[in-house]
Amino acid sequence: MRLTRAGEYAVRCMVYLAYKGHGVLVSKQEIAERTEIPSYFLAKIVQQLSKARLIVITQGPKGGYSLLKPAAEVSLLQIVEVMIGEISLNECVDRPSSCSVSKNCSVHKVWEKASSQLRETLAAVSLAQLSENESCIPIFPVRVSNA
Amino acid sequence: MRLTRAGEYAVRCMVYLAYKGHGVLVSKQEIAERTEIPSYFLAKIVQQLSKARLIVITQGPKGGYSLLKPAAEVSLLQIVEVMIGEISLNECVDRPSSCSVSKNCSVHKVWEKASSQLRETLAAVSLAQLSENESCIPIFPVRVSNA
DNA sequence: ATAAATAAGATATTTAATATCTTATTTATC
DNA sequence: GATAAATAAGATATTAAATATCTTATTTAT
Ligand code: SF4
Ligand code: SF4
Numbered sequence: 628m629r630l631t632r633a634g635e636y637a638v639r640c641m642v643y644l645a646y647k648g649h650g651v652l653v654s655k656q657e658i659a660e661r662t663e664i665p666s667y668f669l670a671k672i673v674q675q676l677s678k679a680r681l682i683v684i685t686q687g688p689k690g691g692y693s694l695l696k697p698a699a700e701v702s703l704l705q706i707v708e709v710m711i712g713e714i715s716l717n718e719c720v721d722r723p724s725s726c727s728v729s730k731n732c733s734v735h736k737v738w739e740k741a742s743s744q745l746r747e748t749l750a751a752v753s754l755a756q757l758s759e760n761e762s763c764i765p766i767f768p769v770r771v772s773n774a
Numbered sequence: 775m776r777l778t779r780a781g782e783y784a785v786r787c788m789v790y791l792a793y794k795g796h797g798v799l800v801s802k803q804e805i806a807e808r809t810e811i812p813s814y815f816l817a818k819i820v821q822q823l824s825k826a827r828l829i830v831i832t833q834g835p836k837g838g839y840s841l842l843k844p845a846a847e848v849s850l851l852q853i854v855e856v857m858i859g860e861i862s863l864n865e866c867v868d869r870p871s872s873c874s875v876s877k878n879c880s881v882h883k884v885w886e887k888a889s890s891q892l893r894e895t896l897a898a899v900s901l902a903q904l905s906e907n908e909s910c911i912p913i914f915p916v917r918v919s920n921a
Numbered sequence: 922a923t924a925a926a927t928a929a930g931a932t933a934t935t936t937a938a939t940a941t942c943t944t945a946t947t948t949a950t951c
Numbered sequence: 952g953a954t955a956a957a958t959a960a961g962a963t964a965t966t967a968a969a970t971a972t973c974t975t976a977t978t979t980a981t
Contacts, residue, residue: 628775630864630885631938638881655958667941674959687948688956703884716892717777732912733904734785737850738777741895745863748888757880765879778969802927814972821928834979835925 634710636664637672638757639765641706644682645698645758646766654691663767672710679709698758704749714749716742781857783811784819785904786912788853791829792845792905793913801838810914819857826856845905851896861896863889 639662647653655673659666673692676682683695694701708714715721717738723729758764786809794800802820806813820839823829830842841848855861862868864885870876905911 628777628781628858628861628863630775632940633938634775635864642881665940668939670958670960671940677959684958685948686946686958689949690947690957692958703881711775714775716775717782726912728912728914731910733907733910734789734850734912737896737899737904741892744895745888745892748891749884752884757884760880763878763880765873765875765881767875780969812971815970817927817929818971831927832979833927833977836980837926837978839927 628716630707631711633668633672634707636662636668637676637710638703638706639664640669640672640692641676641681641694641701641754642758642764643766644692644694645754646764649694649697652685652689652691652693658692661766661769675709676706679705681706681709694754698755699753701754702750703752703754703757704746706754707749714742714746716745775863777854778858780815780819781854783809783815784823784857785850785853786811787816787819787839788823788828788841788848788901789905789911790913791839791841792848792901793911796841796844799832799836799838799840805839808913808916822856823853826852828853828856841901845902846900848901849897850899850901850904851893853901854896861889861893863892 640658643658643662644651644653655666655669658664659669664672673682673684677684677692680695681701682692684690684692704714713721715738717735719726719729719732719735720738720742723735726732726735729735787805790805790809791798791800802813802816805811806816811819820829820831824831824839827842828848829839831837831839851861860868862885864882866873866876866879866882867885867889870882873879873882876882
């Protein structure tokens with residue numbers, strides 16, 4: 628009952644892009660280093676973010692990634708659900724047919740309520756909010772080179 | 775970001791015991807059949823519930839399981855957390871040291887809030903509530919024998 | 922003493938998540 | 952147009968967790 632690494636990484640990547648500014652092109656290498664995401668894994672993640680129309684990918688030299696929409700219009704929920712699908716805290720919430728008693732189950736109702744409550748909480752947070760306070764964004768210290 | 779089967783089964787088992795009544799001894803077979811839990815898996819689950827002092831196990835012929843505490847004093851959260859540990863929706867919530875920026879991370883705060891909100895929601899539901907309405911408890915129809 | 926029940930530990934099996942590799946494509950620059 | 956620098960996309964390992972099952976031991980009513 629925990630966010631996957633892929634979900635966590637997607638959020639970091641988006642917050643970093645928002646921090647760099649709307650429409651600003653940032654290279655994969657820079658993102659991978661500053662947010663501590665394995666470079667190859669980041670490549671997989673941005674493909675999904677791109678398909679979901681949250682970012683734009685530019686190929687070729689000087690290529691990289693940038694936000695497609697203003698950060699105020701993207702919620703934390705959207706980012707997370709691109710990576711892990713619609714949040715449901717029990718299988719019967721998104722697939723009621725998976726359990727034959729779901730129509731009359733008191734526990735089912737609790738998981739439904741808890742799931743929507745969680746989704747609302749995440750939907751209420753925008754990417755803009757997450758990146759507006761310079762001192763409080765998930766960007767990692769630059770590594771000192773060993774050279 | 776979803777409850778495990780073990781967690782789901784533990785809840786079913788506890789609700790069934792509450793439905794049968796406080797202190798009433800119920801056999802493993804009966805529970806496994808009526809709540810559709812694989813019998814061997816149920817054995818593993820009750821061991822944990824017993825260690826957590828939520829149920830009492832009686833060995834020998836006529837053995838089985840029964841609630842240790844009144845159903846009103848057991849919350850859904852307790853049952854779930856016996857099986858999956860304390861709920862935290864991101865690794866950095868229960869292990870802040872796992873991420874070097876957790877002290878100043880806006881995203882971290884959201885996951886902390888969401889996690890405690892979820893825990894509160896589940897803590898507010900008692901086993902008694904879940905089993906009080908006869909028509910609305912997760913007990914599966916008896917299977918018709920093929921004999 | 923017997924047999925019916927669960928206990929406890931070990932072992933498969935399955936699934937999902939994570940990470941990496943390889944080949945292909947795009948595009949700025951010369 | 953050729954080259955090289957970047958990402959795209961699909962394939963493949965690797966790892967870890969969850970799920971399920973098996974085996975042997977223990978308990979206890981009869
Ligand atoms: S018993 Fe209730 S809570 Fe459990 S899976 Fe079925 S509908 Fe969902
Ligand atoms: S970047 Fe923030 S949200 Fe992500 S793991 Fe670190 S502290 Fe948690």
